Amino acid sequence: MEVSFKDIQEARNHLRSIVYKTSLVHNTTFSEMTGNLIYFKTENLQKTGSFKVRGAFNKIASLPDFQKKCGVIASSAGNHAQGVAMAATAYGIKSTIVMPKHAPLSKIAATKSYGAEVVLYGEVYDEAYEKAKEIQEQSGATFVHPFDDEEIIAGQGTIGIEILEDLPDADVIVVPVGGGGLISGISIAAKHIKPDIKIIGVQTQNLPSMAKAIAQNRISTVEGPATIADGIAVKTPGELTFRIVQQYVDDIVTVDEDEIASAILLLLERAKVVSEGAGAASVAAILNRLVNFRNKKIVSFISGGNIDVNMLSRIIDKGLVKSGRKIFVNALIPDRPGTLGQLLNLMAQTGANVLSVAHDRSTLDIPLGYAKVKLELETADKEHVAKIKELLVQNNYSFTIQ
Numbered sequence: 001m002e003v004s005f006k007d008i009q010e011a012r013n014h015l016r017s018i019v020y021k022t023s024l025v026h027n028t029t030f031s032e033m034t035g036n037l038i039y040f041k042t043e044n045l046q047k048t049g050s051f052k053v054r055g056a057f058n059k060i061a062s063l064p065d066f067q068k069k070c071g072v073i074a075s076s077a078g079n080h081a082q083g084v085a086m087a088a089t090a091y092g093i094k095s096t097i098v099m100p101k102h103a104p105l106s107k108i109a110a111t112k113s114y115g116a117e118v119v120l121y122g123e124v125y126d127e128a129y130e131k132a133k134e135i136q137e138q139s140g141a142t143f144v145h146p147f148d149d150e151e152i153i154a155g156q157g158t159i160g161i162e163i164l165e166d167l168p169d170a171d172v173i174v175v176p177v178g179g180g181g182l183i184s185g186i187s188i189a190a191k192h193i194k195p196d197i198k199i200i201g202v203q204t205q206n207l208p209s210m211a212k213a214i215a216q217n218r219i220s221t222v223e224g225p226a227t228i229a230d231g232i233a234v235k236t237p238g239e240l241t242f243r244i245v246q247q248y249v250d251d252i253v254t255v256d257e258d259e260i261a262s263a264i265l266l267l268l269e270r271a272k273v274v275s276e277g278a279g280a281a282s283v284a285a286i287l288n289r290l291v292n293f294r295n296k297k298i299v300s301f302i303s304g305g306n307i308d309v310n311m312l313s314r315i316i317d318k319g320l321v322k323s324g325r326k327i328f329v330n331a332l333i334p335d336r337p338g339t340l341g342q343l344l345n346l347m348a349q350t351g352a353n354v355l356s357v358a359h360d361r362s363t364l365d366i367p368l369g370y371a372k373v374k375l376e377l378e379t380a381d382k383e384h385v386a387k388i389k390e391l392l393v394q395n396n397y398s399f400t401i402q
Contacts, residue, residue, distance in 0.1 A: 002150075002240075002243075002244075003150050003153045003154055003157070003184070003185070003188055003240075003244070004188070005157075005188060005189060005192040007150065007154040007157075008154045008157035008158060008160070008161065008185065008188060008189050009161070010154070011054075011058045011151070011154040011155045011157065011158055012158040012161060014057070014058055014061050015054055015057060015058060015155065015158055018047075018053075018057050019046060019047060019053055019054050019057065019158075020045065020046055020047060021162055022041065022042045022043050022045050022046055022162070023042050023045070024039050024040070024041050024042075024162070024163060024166040024167055024299065025039060025040045025042060026038070026039050027039070027040055027270075027271050029270045029271065030266075030270070030271065030283070030286070030287075030300075033287065034286055034287065034290075034291075034293070034298075035293075035294045035295065036286075036293055036294065036295060036296045036297070036298050037295075037296070037297045037298065038286065038298055038300060039167060039170070039297065039298070039299045039300065040271065040273060040299075040300050040302050041159065041162075041163055041299055041300070041301045041302060042273065042302050043159065043279075043301065043302060043303055043304060044273065044274060044275055044276075044279055044302045044303070044304055044305030045305070046304075047086065048079070048082040048083055048086055048110070048114070048306075049079070049082070049110075049304055049305045049306040050079035050082065050083065050231075050303060050304035050305070050306055051079075051156060051159060051182060051303055051304065052076075052079040052080045052082065052083035052146070052304070053082070053083035053086060053087070054083075054155040054156055054158055054159070055080075055083065055146075055149075055151070055152035055153070055154075055155035055156045055181060055185075056074075056080065056083030056084045056086070056087045056144065056152070056155070057083070057086075057087040057090075057155065058151045058152070058154055058155030059087075059144050059149060059151040059152050059155065060072065060084070060087040060088060060091055060093065060144065061087075061091075062151050063142060067142045068091060068093050068142075070139075070140050070141050070142060071088075071093055071094035071095065071096065071139070071141040071142070072084060072088050072093055072094070072095050072096075072141055072142045072143075072144050073095070073096045073097070073098070073132050073135055073136045073139065073141040073142070073143055073144070074095070074096075074097050074098070074132060074143065074144040074145075074146065075097070075098045075099070075125065075128040075129040075131070075132035075133075075146065076097060076098075076099055076111075076125070076128070076146055077099065077100055077103050077107070077124075077125050077128075077230045077231055077233060078099065078103050078104055078106075078107025078108070078110075078111065078230065078231065078306060079107070079231055079303075079304050079306060080144075080146035081097040081099055081107065081111040081116065081118070082107065082110050082111050082114055082306070084097060084116070084144050085097060085111050085114035085115055085116035086114045086115075088115070088116070089114055089115035089116075094117075094141075095115065095116040095117070096116065096117045096118075096119065096132075096135065096139070096141065097111055097116045097117070097118050097119070097132075098118075098119045098120075098121050098122075098128045098129075098131045098132040098135065099111065099118060099119070099120055099121075099128055100120070100121070100122050100123060100124055100125060100127065100128050100230075101120045101121065101122060101123065102123065102226070103120070103230065104230065104276075104306065104307070104308035104311065105308055105310075106306060106307070106308045106309065107306050107308075108120070110306065119131065119132075119135070123226075124207075124226075124233050124234075124235060125146075125178075125179075125233055125234050125235070126221070126234065126235040126236055145238075146179060146181065147178065147179030147180055147181025147182070147184075147234075147237075147238050147241055148179060148180075148181065148238025148239060148240050148241055149181070149240075150240070152181050153181050153184045153185045153188075153240070153241070153244070154185060155185070156181055156182045156184070156185035156186065157184075157185025157186060157188055157189040158185070158189070159182075159185070159186055159189075159301075160173075160185065160186040160187070160188070160189030160190040160193070161189050161193070163186075163190065163299055164189075164190060164193045164194055164197075167297060167299065168194070169297060170194070170197060170297050170298075170299050171197065171198060171293075171296040171297045171298065172197070172198040172199075172200060172290075172293065172296055172297070172298040172299065173186060173190055173197065173198070173199050173200070173298075173299045173301065174200050174201075174202060174282040174285055174286055174290070174298060174299065174300050174301060175187075175199065175200070175201055175202065175282060175301045175303075176201075176202050176203075176229070176231070176232050176278045176279065176281045176282055176301065176303050177201035177202060177203050177210050177211075177232060177245075177252060178203075178210075178231060178232035178233065178234040178278070179210075179234045179236075179237050179238050179241055180201075180210050180237050180238055180241030180242065180244070180245050181238070181241055182301075182303065183199065183201050183241075183245060183249060184240070184241045184244035184245060184248070186199065186301075187199040187244065187245070187248035187249050188244065188248060191248050198250045198251075199248060199249045199250050200249070200250060200251050200252070200253065200285070200290065201245070201249055201251070201252035201253070202252070202253055202254070202255060202281045202282050202284070202285040202289075203232060203252060203253075203254050203255075203281070204227045204229045204232060204233070204254065204255060204256075204257070204260065204277075204281065205254045205255065205256045205257075206224040206225050206226070206227040206229075206233075206257065207222055207224040207227060207232070207233050207234065207235060208222060208224075208252075208254045209221070209222040209234055209235055209236060209237050210234075210237040210241075210242070210245060210252060211252040211253075211254055213237050213242055214242075214245060214246065214249075214252055219236065219237055219239065219242050220236075221235050221236045222235050222236070223235065227257060227260075227277065228257055228260055228261060228264075228277040228311065228315070229260055229276075229277035229278045229280075229281050230276075230277060230278070231276060231277065231278030231279070231303065231304055231306075232277075232278040232281065253285050253289040253290070254289075255281055255284040255285050255288060255289065258322075259284040259287070259288050260277050260280050260281055260284050261277075261315045261318060261319060262284070262287075262319060262322070263275075263280035263281070263283040263284040263287065264276075264277065264280040264307070264312070264315050264319075265315060265316060265319035266283070266287075267280055267283060267302070268312075268316075273302060273305075274305045274307065274312075275302050275304070275305055275307065276303075276304045276305060276306050276307040277307070278303050278304060279301070279302040279303040279304050279305065280302075282300040282301050282302070282303075283300050283302075286298060286300055321402075323381070323382070324379060324380075324381050324382035324383075324384065324385045325378065325379055325380065325381065326355075326376070326377065326378055326379065327376075327377050327379055327385055327388070327401050327402065328374060328375070328376055328377075328401070328402040329347075329373075329374070329375040329377060329388070329392075329399055329400075329401050330372060330373070330374050330399060330400045330401075330402070331343060331372070331373050331375070331392065331397050331398065331399040332366070332367070332370050332371070332372055332373075332397070332398040332399070333370065333371055333373055333397070334369065334370060334371075335361055335369055335370055335371040339371075340357075340359065340371075340373060343373060343375075343397070344357075344375075346391060346392070346395060347375065347377060347388070349391070350384070350387055350388050350391060351380070351384070352377040352378065352379050352384070352388060353377065353378040353379075354375060354376070354377060354378075355376040355377065355378055356375070356376040357373065357374070357375055357376075358373070358374040359371055359372075359373055360372045360373075360374075385401065388401075389401060
């Protein structure tokens with residue numbers, strides 16, 4: 001069975017009273033940065049904080065009563081888990097979700113709060129999937145696949161209809177890709193409504209499973225390191241989604257971890273949008289890969305906002321350092337009264353804000369009669385950092401800056 005535009009229309013009728021029609025928001029800052037008209041489809045503001053609730057509700061609503069009585073089981077890095085848990089609870093169905101051991105704590109807690117039993121297993125989605133299938137065989141529950149399923153794809157495809165209702169002359173839709181369910185649904189709907197629209201997928205360079213499958217014209221399993229875009233960390237794409245992507249998707253690009261992290265920070269600071277790594281991947285691609293587009297109306301799909309606050313904090317800190325807005329100065333000073341005050345006064349002259357001070361005189365690499373001071377400074381930009389360096393050199397400090 002293949003997924004048709006009619007299937008997506010029927011899914012939309014099922015979902016009208018259940019999911020939000022999320023906003024399509026034009027952003028001036030990102031438009032000016034790219035020379036295009038950039039719009040964000042804000043599924044980070046959807047119920048459960050992700051688009052996944054669309055497919056999950058559509059699938060569970062379609063189950064016959066005898067399957068509902070046996071309960072459902074799913075595997076997920078977090079967003080599909082929450083969608084299935086919410087949908088199952090709404091229908092009074094028992095749900096079991098197998099999640100990777102290192103899934104974000106926020107997603108694990110949210111999945112439990114929606115009523116699911118959570119089993120933690122494996123390092124990535126694919127290992128959790130195998131465990132879920134094992135449990136399913138033992139329990140007789142219905143397995144709800146996160147992407148390689150007709151009803152799931154049809155549910156996600158409702159987004160394509162919404163985008164072109166709000167922006168009929170959109171030129172490009174940029175979509176994060178894991179297993180391919182989202183981009184399959186969007187591309188079927190969007191290409192039916194506007195055949196000349198470009199659909200571009202984005203994967204992390206750490207796990208470019210669909211990109212590799214398309215390049216090789218066959219599905220294979222990709223191994224790779226962990227990624228902050230956990231929502232698209234899929235080693236093996238789906239068979240159904242692979243065929244749909246081959247037919248409807250114009251291109252798939254990849255982005256690296258630093259580009260995703262920078263996009264998360266830019267979205268937070270310049271667009272006031274909280275996005276998880278998978279959602280920010282589309283923005284990372286627009287900023288770093290789709291540089292040949294000019295004066296086009298481009299929709300960036302923000303697939304979810306379920307980012308762990310500890311991860312977000314680390315991304316913010318790293319981003320501040322990378323942009324020259326936070327630095328660490330390691331300086332040697334004479335170990336006598338007043339020298340630390342002199343160094344701090346010097347930093348004050350530059351307008352830098354001192355966030356923390358660490359003072360050490362005992363480690364072996366410090367010469368006798370000296371102390372090592374580590375200053376954490378809040379700075380304005382890289383030009384400000386250069387002025388601090390210049391002033392330290394002028395005052396004969398031995399120092400390094402991180």
